[in-house]
Amino acid sequence: MTESKLRDIRWIFILLAAYFALQVGVRLATSHSLDLDEAEQVFRSQWLAAGYGPQPPFYNWLQYTVFQITGVSLAALSVVKNLLLFISYLLYGLTARLVLRDKALVAISTLGLLTIPQMVFEMQRDLTHTVAVFFSASIFFYGFIRSLKQPSLASYLIAGIGIGFGLLAKYNFAILPAAALIAALADARLRPRIFERRLALTAAVALIITLPHLFWLKDNLDFATARTLEKMTASDNASYPMQVAMGVSSLALAVISFAGLTVAVFATVFGKKLRSALAAQSEWTRLLERMMLVFLTGILLLIVFGGAAGIKDRWLVPMLFIVPLYFCLKIEAAGEETDKAFRRFMPIVTVIMIGVPAALYGSVATARFSGHYERLNRPYAGMLEILRKQAEPAAILAGDSLLAGNLRQDIPDIHVLSMDYPGFKPDISGRRPLLLVWLIPHKGENEALPPAMAQWLRANLGVSAPEALVIGVPYVYGRGDDSYRFGYAWVHPPS
Incomplete structure (x- = not known):
């Protein structure tokens, strides 16, 4: 030309x-929070593979390479x-x-x-x-x-x-x-x-x-x-x-x-x-x-x-x-x-x-007036900041990839695992505790540790279900006292 x-x-x-x-x-x-596909990219950038699942890996390979250069x-x-x-x-x-x-x-x-x-x-x-x-x-x-x-x-x-x-x-x-x-x-x-x-x-x-x-x-x-x-x-x-x-x-x-x-x-x-x-x-x-x-x-x-x-x-x-x-x-x-x-x-x-x-x-921004919240209104970073004041985790087990990707964005130096992707099995042993986090999007939902997480703990760490706790964090662009709730639990290593 x-x-x-x-x-x-x-x-x-x-x-x-x-x-x-x-x-x-x-x-x-x-918003600092990530949506579904964004979170998937962050979560799966923890490892390089020839395939990841139902979607071919071109975008994953590209994003992995960029993250290696720029950081997550x-x-x-x-x-x-x-x-x-x-x-x-x-x-x-x-x-x-x-x-x-x-x-x-x-x-x-x-x-x-x-x-x-x-x-x-x-x-x-x-x-x-x-x-x-x-x-x-x-x-x-x-x-x-x-x-x-x-x-x-x-x-x-x-x-x-x-x-x-x-x-x-x-x-x-x-x-x-x-x-x-x-x-x-x-x-x-x-x-x-x-x-x-x-x-x-x-x-x-x-x-x-x-x-x-x-x-x-x-x-x-x-x-x-x-x-x-x-x-x-x-x-x-x-x-x-x-x-x-x-x-x-x-x-x-x-x-x-x-x-x-x-x-x-x-x-x-x-x-x-x-x-x-x-x-x-x-x-x-x-x-x-x-x-x-x-x-x-x-x-x-x-x-x-x-x-x-x-x-x-x-x-x-x-x-x-x-x-x-x-x-x-x-x-x-x-x-x-x-x-x-x-x-x-x-x-x-x-x-x-x-x-x-x-x-x-x-x-996203008009949620403060309408009270209608998108995924980008969820306060993942605020939640993690509060929990890290309690202890620094050795690793995090998240309820799904959306949550896992959002958590890894703010703590990229540790491994974040997801219940919906069991194929990622890094070494999570250490002197620090394991943090479990899951979503409780609706009031009145069961706040107990999800059965699948309890089963994962028994199968992989040989420990029983820990005490489940709940934290409410104000939405991004939240209206009044509206907050999003997360379930969490700490699994401490044996002394």
């Missing part, structure tokens, strides 16, 4: 860099996520510049990603592995399109890196390169780009990247896939026709949820021109249509033959992230004028760029 072409779209990347820097600042200002912190979590998102948008913009001549449409397609709720809001709120899928898909898509338009060793290498990262991000990523391959093979003009020696580089690079995890997956396939299959096939013992109907309807709702706002924004910006543009065709629109058709057909086959009954909208990220670019290709193919549309589009993007960070902060 020439310097002049890069200069054409440089302002988009400057705007996006400022936006994602703002998101980092907002996350740090919102919320800042490191937020910077990693937003840097991945920025690079993804950058690659998406470069891909758009390869296939679109109109600079306004390049900007609209790239910033159009901000109109997809699962990507602009949910990825900031608490997703990590889905962020990794988007990042990998953006790498692959750029390499794929570049290999079709400007083939080189570098383009095939980039595509291989994207596939390798993607398969390490989420297993459902595999459908994207499969759809791309089938879509390209269906076009006689593009077919030579597939049947060429440089494709071997793509396959080799992808295999090398995924090889460590593939060896792990071979021996842990049930462990890696059982939870996802359970979620996907949960149909409350419905009959086969009902299961298929549930799957198809959930897919339709997922597509609407994923792309509905984007369609509405493009319809608002382009008006009747969008409707007429949808009939226009080009080499690139036909390619993307075939890719989306293969993708959706694959999901339908999974519903009909695999028993899938519940399709989540975020599972569509590996393919439907191309929707803004697809619309812009349609509009260019129709030869529509774009200057007025661009002027209507930018105020909408501005509202999104201001509104999303404000909503993320407000959903």
Whole structure:
């Protein structure tokens, strides 16, 4: 890509860099507490493994590496996520510049990603592995399109890196390169780009990247896939026709949820021109249509033959992230004028760029007025500070990974174990006591030591259940005397 072409779209990347820097600042200002995926990253960064469970390890490996350099912190979590998102948008913009001549449409397609709720809001709120899928898909898509338009060793290498990262991000990523391959093979003009020696580089690079995890997956396939299959096939013992109907309807709702706002924004910006543009065709629109058709057909086959009954909208990220670019290709193919549309589009993007960070902060900070508390309102740090005044623990056993990750953030020098991940078994012997902590989210709940923890103590330490205590700590942004309660117990070493 020439310097002049890069200069054409440089302002988009400057705007996006400022936006994602703002998101980092907002996350740090919102709460010191961690949400589910953030806590999982902190908890699992205590060890490096070829696999961790139902999600492939790409994000875990990346976050582990960063923590080794910077130490465990919320800042490191937020910077990693937003840097991945920025690079993804950058690659998406470069891909758009390869296939679109109109600079306004390049900007609209790239910033159009901000109109997809699962990507602009949910990825900031608490997703990590889905962020990794988007990042990998953006790498692959750029390499794929570049290999079709400007083939080189570098383009095939980039595509291989994207596939390798993607398969390490989420297993459902595999459908994207499969759809791309089938879509390209269906076009006689593009077919030579597939049947060429440089494709071997793509396959080799992808295999090398995924090889460590593939060896792990071979021996842990049930462990890696059982939870996802359970979620996907949960149909409350419905009959086969009902299961298929549930799957198809959930897919339709997922597509609407994923792309509905984007369609509405493009319809608002382009008006009747969008409707007429949808009939226009080009080499690139036909390619993307075939890719989306293969993708959706694959999901339908999974519903009909695999028993899938519940399709989540975020599972569509590996393919439907191309929707803004697809619309812009349609509009260019129709030869529509774009200057007025661009002027209507930018105020909408501005509202999104201001509104999303404000909503993320407000959903937590307004609890002091509404009394409605999110996970980020829970006072993990305040609780740990109080308990550490009683004694310094040799290790902590937490009730789940959410609690374990939050505790480790503030005491990273000791091991934190979790009841929902029994595979982590560090040496916790020492002269200091073991601290047990669990959540008591609702008043009136049983405050006794959870039976599973008592069983763990007997099995691993050979000790009986200690005295269970309860501590109430004021919420972050709490209203009045509202407090969140934690159960805890100390297990002292034998004298």
